[in-house]
Amino acid sequence: MAVYTDISEDDLKHFIAAYDAGELLSYKGIAEGVENSNFLLHTTKFPLILTLYEKRVDRNDLPFFLGLMQHLAARGLSCPLPLPRRDGALLGELSGRPAALISFLEGMWLRKPEAKHCREVGKALAAMHLAGEGFEIRRPNALSLAGWRELWDKSEARADEVEKGLSAEIRGEMADLEAHWSKDLPAGVIHADLFPDNVFFIGDQLSGLIDFYFACNDLLAYDVSICLNAWCFEKDGSYNITKGKALIEGYQSVRPLSAREMEALPVLARGSALRFFLTRLYDWLTTPAGALVVKKDPLEYLRKLRFHRQIRSTSEYGAL
Numbered sequence: 001m002a003v004y005t006d007i008s009e010d011d012l013k014h015f016i017a018a019y020d021a022g023e024l025l026s027y028k029g030i031a032e033g034v035e036n037s038n039f040l041l042h043t044t045k046f047p048l049i050l051t052l053y054e055k056r057v058d059r060n061d062l063p064f065f066l067g068l069m070q071h072l073a074a075r076g077l078s079c080p081l082p083l084p085r086r087d088g089a090l091l092g093e094l095s096g097r098p099a100a101l102i103s104f105l106e107g108m109w110l111r112k113p114e115a116k117h118c119r120e121v122g123k124a125l126a127a128m129h130l131a132g133e134g135f136e137i138r139r140p141n142a143l144s145l146a147g148w149r150e151l152w153d154k155s156e157a158r159a160d161e162v163e164k165g166l167s168a169e170i171r172g173e174m175a176d177l178e179a180h181w182s183k184d185l186p187a188g189v190i191h192a193d194l195f196p197d198n199v200f201f202i203g204d205q206l207s208g209l210i211d212f213y214f215a216c217n218d219l220l221a222y223d224v225s226i227c228l229n230a231w232c233f234e235k236d237g238s239y240n241i242t243k244g245k246a247l248i249e250g251y252q253s254v255r256p257l258s259a260r261e262m263e264a265l266p267v268l269a270r271g272s273a274l275r276f277f278l279t280r281l282y283d284w285l286t287t288p289a290g291a292l293v294v295k296k297d298p299l300e301y302l303r304k305l306r307f308h309r310q311i312r313s314t315s316e317y318g319a320l
């Protein structure tokens with residue numbers, strides 16, 4: 001669940017009055033999501049998503065996230081659009097939190113994506129990378145190499161609770177990634193969290209991307225590696241080469257990857273597996289028992305990291 005902050009009907013009506021959004025008919029909390037509190041609103045005009053930005057989102061990053069959605073939508077990407085208030089501001093305040101109204105995107109996320117869906121995700125990711133060109137606000141990736149060390153330092157003392165002997169493995173992995181990380185590949189705006197729950201489909205047709213709250217400037221191929229990890233492994237931990245091939249081919253049909261980007265994929269995929277392992281591990285160790293949020297399994301990403309470590313050639317991902 002992700003409704004960390006309660007709202008009252010009166011406060012909400014007052015909040016909505018600043019927008020040209022009609023009269024409030026109903027609202028309810030949305031159980032999914034991890035970072036922010038989300039509500040679905042119905043008004044006399046249109047359905048809307050209300051997002052209250054919670055503690056982990058830096059208020060200074062909000063112009064980047066909201067401006068990016070406007071930039072991408074203006075360039076034809078299907079994604080939510082923040083609704084401006086009558087005074088032109090994209091952000092207001094509700095229940096003591098920064099809050100925004102964003103357009104409701106039709107569709108549902110897929111619980112069991114198939115190769116054909118992975119191809120569509122690859123295409124949409126590449127389209128997002130191209131649409132992101134020219135966006136002027138910059139946001140460095142806070143969850144890249146330096147951020148990983150910081151997170152690991154906070155979790156290391158208790159890491160054995162999750163699996164014995166992790167310490168040496170993770171320290172070694174971080175040192176190796178720091179030594180081999182490619183810094184001069186094509187970079188731009190990346191989504192950085194394009195998991196199945198952030199991609200909506202209507203039938204087999206991709207209807208749009210949501211949740212740009214980890215978006216940042218980083219290597220474009222790193223985003224591809226995040227998607228390989230999130231979309232192309234089965235529940236039993238095995239890598240599905242048919243899905244991987246479809247995702248990479250879909251991406252390449254819109255934005256071809258250079259030979260150097262291809263060669264870098266195994267290292268980038270280790271990095272992105274480590275990134276999600278570390279955030280999940282931190283949440284696993286720090287989320288209080290009984291908290292109304294579904295904790296995600298860090299070991300799923302440790303297994304993916306180990307898989308990528310034994311990759312010898314990018315062709316093992318299904319890429320030609």
Ligand SMILES: Nc1ncnc2c1ncn2[C@@H]1O[C@H](COP(=O)(O)OP(=O)(O)O)[C@@H](O)[C@H]1O
Nearest residue numbers: 030032033034035036038049080103104105211
């Ligand atoms: N623009 C939108 N249109 C429709 N549903 C949305 C939209 N934004 C969020 N949601 C719903 O809210 C859920 C949580 O949103 P998300 O942005 O992933 O939250 P968080 O940032 O907390 O992870 C999504 O799974 C989806 O069901």
Ligand SMILES: N[C@@H](CCOP(=O)(O)O)C(=O)O
Nearest residue numbers: 033034035193195276280296
């Ligand atoms: N995708 C991340 C967690 C972030 O959750 P989201 O609801 O913001 O997509 C993970 O799986 O670890």
